Amino acid sequence: MLMITPRILHRLHCKKWSFFTYHHYSYHHHTPNNHLPVPLPPTIHLSRICKHPTTVKTLHASLIISGHPPDTTLISLYASFGFLRHARTLFHRLPSPTHHSFKLIIRWHFLNDVHSHVVSFYNLARTTLGSFNDLVVFSILLKTASQLRDIVLTTKLHCNILKSNAADSFVLTSLVDAYSKCGKLRDARKVFDEIPDRSVVSWTSMIVAYVQNECAEEGLMLFNRMREGFLDGNVFTVGSLVTACTKLGCLHQGKWVHGYVIKNGIEINSYLATSLLNMYVKCGDIGDARSVFDEFSVSTCGGGDDLVFWTAMIVGYTQRGYPQAALELFTDKKWYRILPNSVTLASLLSACAQLENIVMGKLLHVLVVKYGLDDTSLRNSLVDMYAKCGLIPDAHYVFATTVDKDVVSWNSVISGYAQSGSAYEALDLFNRMRMESFLPDAVTVVGVLSACASVGAHQIGLSLHGFALKYGLVSSSIYVGTALLNFYAKCGDATSARMVFDGMGEKNAVTWAAMIGGCGMQGDGVGSLALFRDMLKEELVPNEVVFTTLLAACSHSGMVEEGLMIFDFMCKELNFVPSMKHYACMVDLLARAGNLQEALDFIDKMPVQPGVGVFGAFLHGCGLHSNFDFGEVAIRRMLELHPDQACYYVLISNLYASDGRWGMVKEVREMIKQRGLNKVPGVSLVEMDVNNTTHVNVAV
DNA sequence: CTAGGGTTAG
Secondary structure: OOOOOHHHHHHHHHOOOHHHOOHHHHHHHOOOOOOOOOOOOHHHHHHOOOOOHHHHHHHHHHHHHOOOOOOHHHHHHHHHOOOHHHHHHHHHHOOOOOHHHHHHHHHHHHHOOOHHHHHHHHHHHHHHHOOOOOHHHHHHHHHHHHHHOOHHHHHHHHHHHHHHOOOOHHHHHHHHHHHHHOOOHHHHHHHHHHOOOOOHHHHHHHHHHHHHOOOHHHHHHHHHHHHHOOOOOOHHHHHHHHHHHHHHOOHHHHHHHHHHHHHOOOOOOHHHHHHHHHHHHHHOOHHHHHHHHHHHHHHOOHHHHOHHHHHHHHHHHHHOOOHHHHHHHHHOHHHOOOOOOHHHHHHHHHHHHHHOOHHHHHHHHHHHHHOOOOOHHHHHHHHHHHHHOOOHHHHHHHHHOOOOOOHHHHHHHHHHHHHOOOHHHHHHHHHHHHHOOOOOOHHHHHHHHHHHHHHOOHHHHHHHHHHHHHOOHHHHOHHHHHHHHHHHHHOOOHHHHHHHHHHOOOOOHHHHHHHHHHHHHOOOHHHHHHHHHHHHHOOOOOOHHHHHHHHHHHHHOOOHHHHHHHHHHHHHHOOOOOOHHHHHHHHHHHHHOOOHHHHHHHHHHOOOOOOHHHHHHHHHHHHHOOOHHHHHHHHHHHHHHOOOOHHHHHHHHHHHHHOOOHHHHHHHHHHHHHOOOOOOOOOOEEEEOOOOOEEEEOOO
16 A cells, blocks of 8 residues: 655645646636645545556555545546546446536546547536536537537537526637538627637637638638737638638739738748648649748758648649659658658559559558558559559459449549550449449549440440439539540430530530530531630630640541641640640641642651651551652651651551552561561551541551 | 648549
8 A cells, every 4th residue: 555645645735736627727727726635535646646557456456445435536547548448437336426527537538539428428417417517518528519520419519508608708719610610600600709709719710610611702801800800810810811712722812821921920830831832732833832841841840740741742743743743752861750641642642643653653552551551542542553554453453352442443443444445344344333233423424434435335325324314413524424425426426416515514625625526527527617616705715635636627527728727826826835646637637638748848847756646647648649659758757766666567557558558568567577576556447538438457 | 719631534
């Protein structure tokens, strides 16, 4: 048994009771130092000596031996070491639990995030004691309600607080937050308006409520009202203002807030730095984001330790098209102390997918497993990464070994197959998905439709259209409409494509491109041009895909003049830099129409080195017009540029095959074998021309 | 009592 001397007893009692109190209330509730101690149960003194979990049990044992019943302090002690179940059992044995003991047991459960017991002890206290009005407990319960997004509990607490007549601005501010987290903006505002002495925290809580409930603009306006009362925001306030600007895409206002932070000397912590960084990523320049990143990681010694901050920069690079920079930041030695979490890894996997960097991708896979972050959503990212890197078997393996597949799992693997040219496997997976009773969503429909479009699976596409209509996916997503339209166009059903197009409420450049391409495929170049004019009338900015399909449409309809005009318009009026595809389309346009010399001149004038597609188009034209002199010129120049690319030989072979010179085709094939080139395409493609002549591109 | 980062699609 431990011996307690009077000296120890006095010293113990003079200490503040901060151990049992809660935040700002602690100052009002502790026992004043100059009071003589009332006789206290032995556990209060002994509890000070308990520094280790096992000593609690020793204490408990000695209490039993000395005949003392377990009391609140012992229970508290058990709870403080995390033995909550034990604490609960003893609590329920208390002959008459007091207000104070309820308060303690609630607090310990709250600190250990055991929400259900926080609520049940509160209810028990109210039935046992009749009423239970305590500002500390109200704060704890409101925080619990806020975390659980429990509107029933929030409303009940609101009633009890009003009934208790003891509400102060702290509790009301918590109530604003609880209503806000439950998505009840109006109720939050009502409570806010009732707070008599609003602090910066009250204002901030209300601003946060607006920003988090998709009313960012109101949040900014409330900040203006706050400043009318000559109240300045703190680091929390400006943080939510920056988030508001991010959500609204307001770079200008965001910069103003950044200036306000500097002007008011608000110290930037990692939360605010992350918000600012993210604001620049989403509405501004990646360079500005990097400035914030550098400034904060230099100015604060410990600032470089923040995982979320570091991740935000990685995400920024990944989202804004700098995947290489994201990987470099990840491998930067300066940040080696920080371990990535699932958010970091998800973003990095996306960066690898963009770069098709399979080495880093596999390394990240190892990290996912090593850190035990192997959840469904990360597995989905892995599936996507493997698929985009062309490792379909690996993608399928990760998918197949995922225990809790969700819709995204199926979508990722289906889209992966569809985009890597394995349309039939994609369709097969879609069947399996339905057999396993998964409900497809808009993304599924888009993926499967693109598979259908590429192999002309008309029936399946039709049933998907029905499905999409039934579940209202066509009107809900512009992607679904575009995919449907693209599907009908690729299957040669221009009427249905047009019907889908006309029925779509909202259209973007991709939608228009699909429709322009649909007309072009039917040989209706005039229709394509008319659509393009309509598109400009609706003040939509065409993208490079629109011009690619438009030029292809002109080419297929023999509209050389129009094609040249459009190319000019694209380069000179809109300042587009033509891509290799655009050049190929132009050469195709000229060569197909028989203007071979002009096409060759065009190639000579190109500011970049012509690629495969450009020569392919030219050779195709040579074949169409049986002009082998020009064809051989092109062949020689191709061989000079890239003597060891198998695809060129395929083009040459196609040229001879188009004229039925099978002997030459055989010779070229021999040449490929001799040079040890083995990249042989495995499909043959049948294409109908406008002149109704059939060209067969023979696989070599 | 108030605050930060993501992955699937045309």
